[in-house]
Amino acid sequence: MEYFLGCDLGGTNLRAGLVNATSGDVLSLISVPTIAREGHAAVMARMANLLNDIIRDSGIPTHLIRGIGIGAPGALDIQNGRTLRLPNFPGNWPNVPVADTISAATNLPVYLINDVRAITFGEWRFGAGHGANTLACIAIGTGIGGGLILDQKLHLGYGGKAGEVGHTVLDPHGPRCGCGGQGCVETYASGPAIAAMGLKAITQGLNTSIGALVDYDLNRITPKVIYQAAMEGDPVAREIFDRAGQAIGLLAANLIVAVGPDTIVIGGGVAQAGEILLDPIRRTIRNLIKIFSVDEIQVVPARLGNDAGVIGSAMWARERNLLRAPTRVQD
């Protein structure tokens, strides 16, 4: 039996857990505030304490705990375990030696991976994409990220850039994106894009119950509120999710013709909307792809929920560890 720690370094919370590498079960799980404004040294100290607490409290003999995987939201130097740029963190963490620092504090080998690639890897190993040979994961939250499993291997691409599918351009003249570009799928289907469609519907005076649900306080409009309106039968709210689904469907269709996945996993907070989002995704794929049959391609919701990042980064550590000599702590 082998165990690995997985840690999800989020802008709001640090989540970490001990994962049974055979079953994918998460044994201990702790979530604490990241408090990113304190800077990377303080965050890494908190992370190391969290991980050491989990190791100590788990009751698992330490020699069975083989390594740590850390999922981080941004560009990374995976080879050297350093962050290159975490755009949502104060100071952006340029060239922070996360792996070395955490390794020194825990005496375990540490491997960095992009947070959404970790989710992709987790869903493939123990979640909705289990058993897929070639899989594309699209995670829809504040942003849209993704990852590819190609022939049973996590595909990293040049500089680990593969999987930035949120910045697939659907319309070169479309809305401005946070990345500086225009018309990225993120501007049509992310959580904020869905909320903005709700704001627009109210501001334009469309006949919708979304406004009433928040006492006409625009500050309280979230994808969840729009989801609630849709579930109560509001046609404007349903159309908002339908449009978001169409944008994701176009992205998915273009991934299918280029990469040939057998499975598409839709994850992230927004994916909790379920069928009102999945249905337009599946419909759009069928409508757009005529060059070959898409009947056998599965479009499925993610299954590991908030644990996907922890499980995925732990399993990534196992994957990387297999390539290392057992006595080396750091490469």
Added chain:
Amino acid sequence: MEYFLGCDLGGTNLRAGLVNATSGDVLSLISVPTIAREGHAAVMARMANLLNDIIRDSGIPTHLIRGIGIGAPGALDIQNGRTLRLPNFPGNWPNVPVADTISAATNLPVYLINDVRAITFGEWRFGAGHGANTLACIAIGTGIGGGLILDQKLHLGYGGKAGEVGHTVLDPHGPRCGCGGQGCVETYASGPAIAAMGLKAITQGLNTSIGALVDYDLNRITPKVIYQAAMEGDPVAREIFDRAGQAIGLLAANLIVAVGPDTIVIGGGVAQAGEILLDPIRRTIRNLIKIFSVDEIQVVPARLGNDAGVIGSAMWARERNLLRAPTRVQD
């Protein structure tokens, strides 16, 4: 020294050659008309004769000739060496056992591969993409096809479907495509799409020299004529190639964010237009991708020209042959 035969099964011509697997040099090369209307049995008999002629006339000892790769334009069952559907061939060749038939006639192991995947593989092994780790090839001709080399391996995808990038949808409401869909990149940037833009310019009475070049006979408009006008400084003709390049650039940008290639190879007959096509491709990639730097990504013209398919399918045969026991002729 090892040699493999490569054969490019085209709708118009059958091209075959003997390839030195170490250098990529094509020793003998023969091209004969396919005469596809005679049916698959006649075409395969002609192919077998062609291949046996090359073997006999090459002067290479037969024990050094290890196998045959055949590139075919359509959907294939690679594992069993059968065609599934060749849309441009009379009868469409459903379930034709090409590998078994040619193997029986030549006494060599035979491997099938999609023609554009063969070009991709050839350009990667001995052409413009030599040395790339992760490469996307976009071949622009009558249609638009492609292929991916991922971590130094030809990526096939589910059912060998990966690489159908010509049917990436740029606009779900765009022009009807031959595949039955709408707004595929093929409708904006293939040879016929470029010719159609020239036809439209003349019909609309735009101020262009394209018409004069063909004595105002619309039947004679080809991408080559428009290229000639562009080279002579005609701004309408230049804009036609610019628009085609922008469409290819959008396709390339979306491949880059999803798959992370370090090299993009632009091939096919239309790519012979050179910089007037490559320049808008590179410009569009730079304009669209803001999420990470694209400075190090190479966008290069294909280098093997008409031999790419022959070299690529021969090298594919070598690749597949390495996985087989030497005494087995067919798996």
